[in-house]
Amino acid sequence: MSDFRTGDPAKLIEAIPYCRHLGVTADLEDGALLLTMPFAQHLIGNPVLPALHGGVIGSLLETAAIAQVIYETRGERLPKPVDITVDYLRSGRAVTSFARARIARQGKRVVNVHAEMWQEDEAKPVANLRGHFLI
């Protein structure tokens, strides 16, 4: 696990079993991490539409927030979620999803993070998250 916090975002995400289960990967793009989650059958919450499960969307957003905090703070430990609020704007379709996060405010012990998820069009977000994490 030595590469877990060396600052390589792709390795950092790869090291998390639940992210591998969801198929989430990370790339660095202009100082912010871009998370990508290709569609897969086991991400479905509503087979009729079909639509991504709300929990999958929340998980992707929380992962984006955590990854961005680790990347920016180079913390010694994983940020610990205190609370998160996810707003669902439209249903997540059976296509690849993307997510990005930014730190709105960083204190000594707690950070406030905003994250957004979209699919084909970044101007049409599927969901967003606000959350506090202990660092």
Add this chain to the structure above:
Amino acid sequence: MSEVPAWLLHAKSHMNLTPYLAGIGGEIVDIGTPARARLPYSEKLVGDPQTGVVHGGVITGLLDHTSGLAVMVKLREPMPIATLDLRIDYMRPAKPHQDIIAECECVRVTHEVAFVRGTAHQGDANDPIALCTGAFMLIRGGVHGIPVAPA
């Protein structure tokens, strides 16, 4: 106790087969008040490889699913629902190698929106892992969503 309507039993079995829930290994235990789901520990749920603690998103997913079920329990007729928002307060990390239980209750149904409160714990509801608050849109007369009659 009034009889559980057939459509609700069907919705329960359908929500048990939801690919996401099946993928993480969860199951619906109860369609009452509260609605209850159980998630056994497994390695693929881990969010912190150094401690073995499950990812917060797992808790979010289980609470979201159980909240939706809690809304259905309170409805008089079947209809599709959609999560509007969900807030999770993480009280403490989940202990590795122990089941996670989600218990949710729909506290109010209006014409368009249902409001839910829920708890995730590991056997003792007084020692919660997380609390949740959610709002769900009711899509009355909607045709999409969880199928409400046997296929």
